[in-house]
Amino acid sequence: MSPKHSKKSDVSPILTLIYDKTFRSVVYQILVFGGVFLLGWYLVSNTMANLEAQDIATGFGFLEREAAFGISESIIAYSPASSYGQALLVGITNTLKVASIGIVLATILGTIIGIATVSKNWLLRFMGVTYIETFRNIPVLLQLIFWYALINRGLPNIRSALNPIEGVFLSNRGLYIPVMADHPAWSWVGAGFIVGIIGAIALRKWSLKRLEATGHIFPHLSVGLGIIVVVPFLVWLVFGAPMELNVPAIQGFNFQGGARMSPEFTALLLGLTLYTTTYIAEVVRSGIQSVPYGQTEAATSLGLRSTWIMRLIVLPQALRVIIPPLTNQYLNLTKNSSLAVAIGYPDLVSVSNTTMNQTGQAVEGVAIFMTVYLSISLLVSFFMNWYNKRMSLVER
Amino acid sequence: MTETTNRARPISGPVLNRSLRWMKENLFSTPLNTVITLLCVYIIWSVLEVLVSWAVVNASFGAAKEACEAATGACWAYVHDMWRFLLFGTFPADQHWRPLLAMVMLTSGMLLSMNRRFWSPWLAVAWIVGFIAVYFVLRGGVLGLPPVRTAQWGGLTLTLVLAVVGIAFAAPLALLLALGRRSEMPLIKVVCIVIIEVFRGVPLISVLFMASVMFPLFLPEGVSIDVLLRAQIGIIFFQAAYLAEVFRGGMQAIPKGQYEAADSLGLNYWQKTFKIILPQALRLVIPPTMSTFISLFKDTSLVVIIGLFDLLAATRAAVNDPMWRQQFIEAYLFIALIYFCFCFFMSRYSAYLDNDLKKSTSH
Structure with a gap:
């Protein structure tokens, strides 16, 4: 210059x-x-x-030492004799557990409410908007604490547990539901399910290739779904169709059998789902509204059937708008699950907090959970960049 | 799309006819729609019935706890007994006018700033003076006011202080970070990217933990910073990182021609930024900016985890009082309503401002 x-x-x-x-x-x-x-x-x-x-040790040597504190729920093996490293691993799996279930539930509920807010029915629209405005304008921490208090103080004790459906018990100790009794068949059914998914993906590839080559349409979506259902079902039949249930029943001071959802987990899942749903509903609404009506009209005038219009014209364009903010909401839900520390669900932050209190190594404790969250965020944002590049409009 | 065509159709005739036609078009247009409408009416009715009978019909509105024994619904004596505690926390009772004055100053400052007529550099000066005044009103130690430690600040007062100070400082910091991230100087760009991405990548709770547990270790011995200030700085940086990305989005949306035109007029960097780019860019991002402010307001409730005594913490303490143990629903619903009013008001204001600015620029 x-x-x-x-x-x-x-x-x-x-x-x-x-x-x-x-x-x-x-x-x-x-x-x-x-x-x-x-x-x-x-x-x-x-x-x-x-x-x-202050004579505080540094370094990550403490990870090998015995943790000597109990963790109320865990999906991997853990006892107070396990190491701090194992305890933190339990925290990570607990975080991932509540986040993944919450993401699935919030996506389903958010899609339904998002569609409701663009409905032609005024009352349905009104209900959708009321739900969104109510739950998104109240701090999620307050919602968590409220649900926890409701379960902990509002529900009856074990002796007089609510029994809304046969075998389902709701008390201040959590929710007990019946599950299928242990049987070697179930792990094979799971394997069959995965084989079915792989088969369906292969079928889709093959049918698209054939469509390009010959122009013949193969209903790969319905046949693929069929494979995913039928293969595990056949495996189940081969193993003699086990039907035995493991029903919870009161024994002594607690329920035995069945599956348990602890009050902490239930409150956390409920709060995170209801809160994130409002954001996902807004994302879905704006995605649907972003596809101009002219696209549908143009597809109709080309003679496409309405299911095809939705699948081939509207949905791909709406998803381009929906998916980036949606992954952002998934990340937010995962990060918000750290509020578990306020109601005593043993997630990563809560376990790290106990570890820090016991060892005094605050720097390492905070560094560990920050690194875990940061790597989840970075992984997802790499995925997003890849997706955006793949999906961005290629102008010819 | 069909909604707009419905709305565009001129509706005339007597009121009854008009409303009947409206109902036919919006509620009973097809058999499926009729079923949905009836289902909605049923759901709304059952929710309202439970809520109204609990909160109004079967509730006890007396000021004394004893009146609640007979009532099967809500016991609003809780609010009557606890409102001072919820508003002011553990602030000395004879000094309650001070947090009240601080809250009035903060909210009236916010309300005045919402009016576009007052938007000028003087507003920033007024805010700085206002913050100093609020600080001394709360802290005391001057003009014969007895000093009150920050640990005794609490309730809604603390929530408002955290939120308003947070908004006032996060916005300029976010602007600097956004400009830095768009800067052509590689080192400054890297510093800003790292700050933004680290704060956006971790949960706020970890930032607060860092402020409360780790930060004292960072300082030389004998130096300590008040925990309230540390949490406040944590909140400011965390929200500024999100806001910086919002601002950056707005600046990216400004066509390149605007930058080139400013350059060809011979404007320097700051003139170009403040006179050409930002006035257009910030206008574009009013809705996401306001929703960041709303998150900031809601997220102040997280300070309860590091032991500060905000509105949520006060409520938690209140329902652990044996006397009010069973009134936790009333307690949490009451503060949910307070949070809701603030957030809902902010989101309405955002929509109003967005519309108002669009109108004023369209002609």
Whole structure:
């Protein structure tokens, strides 16, 4: 930018340098980066000095040591004799468990309510909007604490548990439901399910290839769904169709048998789902409204059937708008699951918190859970970038 | 789309005919729609019946707890007994006018700032003076006011302080971060990207933990920063990271021609940014900006986890009082209503401002 044609004799070289854009930018950058570096160095050296003065150990050696605290629920093996590392792993799996179930439920409910808010029926629209406005304008932490209090204080004790359906018990100790009794068949049925999914994907590839080559349409969607259902069903029949149920029943001071959803888990799942649903409903609504009605009209005039219009014209365009904010909401739900610490569900933050209190190693504890959340976020955003690149409009 | 065509059709005739036609078009247009309408009426009726009979018909509105014994519904004596505690927390009882004055100052400042007539650089000056005044009103120690430690600030007062101070400082910080991320200087860009992505990648609770547990370790011995201030700084940085991305989105939406035109007029960087780009960019992102402010307001409730005594923490303490143990539904619903009113008001204002600015620029 420095004008070469200006009379150089008028301006001193120092002034030229000061007004030079590149020079200025280099100086700014050195100042900012140097400032950040000095600040970081200052904080780190303070921390080291403090840790030494307070005689707190550093490093991740504590992960190997015995944790010596109990965790109320876990899907992997854990006992107080396990290591801190194992305890943190339990925390991570618990976080992933509540997040994945919450994501599925919130997506289903959010889609239904999102569609309701664009309905032609005024009353249905009104109900959808009322739901969204109510639940999104109340802090999610308040909702969690409320549901927890409702289960913990509002429901009767084990002795007089509510029994809405045969075999289902609702009390202040959680929700007990009957499950299928243990049988070797069930793991094979699960394997059959996965084989069915792989088969359906292969079928879709084959049918699309044939469509390109010959123009013959094969109903790969319905046949594929059929495979996913029929294969596990056949496996179940081969194993003699086990039907035995494991029903919860009161024995002593607690229920035995069946599956249990703890009050903490139920409250967390309920709160996160109802809160995130409102955001997902808004995402779905804006996605549907983003596809101009002309697209549907154009497809109709081409003679496409209405199911095809939805599948081939409207849905792909709506999903392009829906999926990026939707993944954002999934991430938010996962991050909000850290509020579990307020109601005592043993998620990653809650377990780390106990670990920090016992070992005093706050820096490592916070670093671990921040790293876990950060890597989940970064993974998802890499996926999003890949998806956006794949889905972005290719203009010819 | 069909909604708009319905609305566009001129509706005339006597009121009864008009409303009948409206009902036919919007509620009973097809058999399926009629079924849906009836189902909705049933659901709304059953929810309202439970709610109204609990909160109004069977409730006891007396000021004394004893009156509740007979009632099967809500016991609103709770609110009568606890409202001071919910508003002011553990602030010394004879000094309650001070948090009340602070709340009035903060809310009236917010309401005045919402009016576009007052938008000028003087508003920023007024806010800084206002914050200093609020600080001294609450803290005391001047003009003969007895000092009150920040640990005693609480209830709705603390929630409002956290939210308003948070909004006022997160916005300028977010602007700097957004400009830094769009800057052409690689080092500044990297610093801003790291700050934004780290704060967006972790839950707020971990930021608050860092502020409450880890931060004291960062400081040299003998130096300590008040936990309220630390939490406040955590909230500001966390929301500023989200807001920075909102602002950046707005700046990206401005056509390149605007930047080039500003350059060719010979404007320097700050003139270009503040006179050409930002006035257009910020206008585009009013709805997401306001929804970030709403999240900030809701997220102040998380400070309960690190032991600050905000509105939610006060309620939690109140329902752990043996006297009010059974009134937890009334207690939580009452503050849910308070949070709802603030957030709903903010979202309505956002819609109004968005419309108003669109109208004023369209001609």
